[in-house]
Amino acid sequence: MRLLYWSAPMILNAHLGFSMPDAAAARVVSEPLISIDPEGDFIPILAEEIPSVENGGRARDGTWTIWRLKQGVVWHDGTPFTAADVIFTWEFAADPATAAVTRGLFENIRRIDKLDDHTIKVVFTEPTPVWYFGERGHILPKHLFAEYKGANARNAPYNLKPVGTGPYKIVAFKPGDMALFEINPHYHVPNRPFFDTVELKGAGMPPPPHAPSSRMESSISPRSARSIRMSWSGWNNRGARVCSALLPVDSSRTFSSIARTPGLRWMASAAA
Numbered sequence: 001m002r003l004l005y006w007s008a009p010m011i012l013n014a015h016l017g018f019s020m021p022d023a024a025a026a027r028v029v030s031e032p033l034i035s036i037d038p039e040g041d042f043i044p045i046l047a048e049e050i051p052s053v054e055n056g057g058r059a060r061d062g063t064w065t066i067w068r069l070k071q072g073v074v075w076h077d078g079t080p081f082t083a084a085d086v087i088f089t090w091e092f093a094a095d096p097a098t099a100a101v102t103r104g105l106f107e108n109i110r111r112i113d114k115l116d117d118h119t120i121k122v123v124f125t126e127p128t129p130v131w132y133f134g135e136r137g138h139i140l141p142k143h144l145f146a147e148y149k150g151a152n153a154r155n156a157p158y159n160l161k162p163v164g165t166g167p168y169k170i171v172a173f174k175p176g177d178m179a180l181f182e183i184n185p186h187y188h189v190p191n192r193p194f195f196d197t198v199e200l201k202g203a204g205m206p207p208p209p210h211a212p213s214s215r216m217e218s219s220i221s222p223r224s225a226r227s228i229r230m231s232w233s234g235w236n237n238r239g240a241r242v243c244s245a246l247l248p249v250d251s252s253r254t255f256s257s258i259a260r261t262p263g264l265r266w267m268a269s270a271a272a
Contacts, residue, residue: 001195008202010175013159014138015093015100023136025179025200029076030138030164033067033086042132046070046081046139046165048118051131062127069118073188075141076163082117088142089133097150105134139165167193177202 009025011017017026033047042050048068051057057066073081090112093100108128113121124131141163148156160173165188168181181198 001197002199002201004201004203006203008176009173009179009200011159012162012170012173012179013140013156014136015089015098015102015140016154016159018101021200021202026138026162027135027166028168028179028181028198028200029162029166029170030140031166032133032135032137032139033069034132035135044070046073046086058131062129062131063124065122065124065131066115067120067122069120070188071118073165074186075143075165076169076184077141077144078186079141079143081139081141081165083114083120084117085139085142086120087112087114088146089137089140092140092145092149092153093137095150098153100153102134102136105137168198171197 005021005024007019007021009017009021010019011022012026012029014023014026014030017023031045033045034042034050035045037043044050046069048070049055049057051065051067053060057068059065067086069081069083069086075081090106090109092098093102094106094109096103108124108126108130110123110125113123115121122131141158144158144163145153145156148158160175162170167184167187167189169184170179171182172178172180179200181200183193183196187193
């Protein structure tokens with residue numbers, strides 16, 4: 001199957017990718033605990049079931065959630081998927097030094113207790129209706145990312161050559177151009193997926209020769225600003241800018257981590 005996307009992915013880690021194409025391409029390889037079907041209902045992916053008050057998975061006061069994880073799932077390299085991977089993903093994304101775009105999904109978590117290899121209890125800082133990690137909360141393999149936490153997160157080779165639990169494995173990836181995937185013969189959902197290969201091609205064109213190179217305004221001082229307005233560019237046939245976001249500044253590491261995103265063309269300004 002060949003897919004043509006409005007813009008090409010630049011990275012295959014949804015926690016570090018700034019654009020929708022980044023998250024979409026990463027989702028072919030990596031998976032969250034749950035997802036949402038076309039009718040708007042939760043469906044389990046790496047979770048065995050959807051937590052609820054009725055099945056003992058949700059506190060009535062909204063202060064904790066118990067996740068029972070699917071057993072028999074393996075990463076693409078054959079390593080078993082366990083509760084340790086989920087706990088590590090929270091630690092990875094919640095660390096301010098990582099500068100993860102998904103950090104907000106995990107900020108309301110006080111701690112995660114491992115009850116056994118396939119059961120965790122997520123305890124929140126306060127009663128909350130947002131008890132799930134979201135579609136972008138892809139679970140990362142602890143055994144591969146453990147040495148790439150915090151400021152070192154964007155140096156992980158698995159950001160471009162991911163190892164996931166998803167229906168497809170990465171074959172080739174050219175940031176800003178295309179990603180090629182092949183079927184995962186050990187996928188945990190019976191009779192899935194349906195295609196032998198998936199090719200995702202970005203519709204954008206490379207930046208024109210006169211396009212300015214990546215730069216940062218010299219007046220910015222991350223230590224004096226509370227947030228940074230980041231604007232990153234994806235080029236189509238009109239050379240249009242894609243989007244921007246206001247990101248919190250926790251340290252100079254946040255700033256330098258963003259700057260190291262592969263292929264990112266960005267400008268920034270400090271916000272008080």
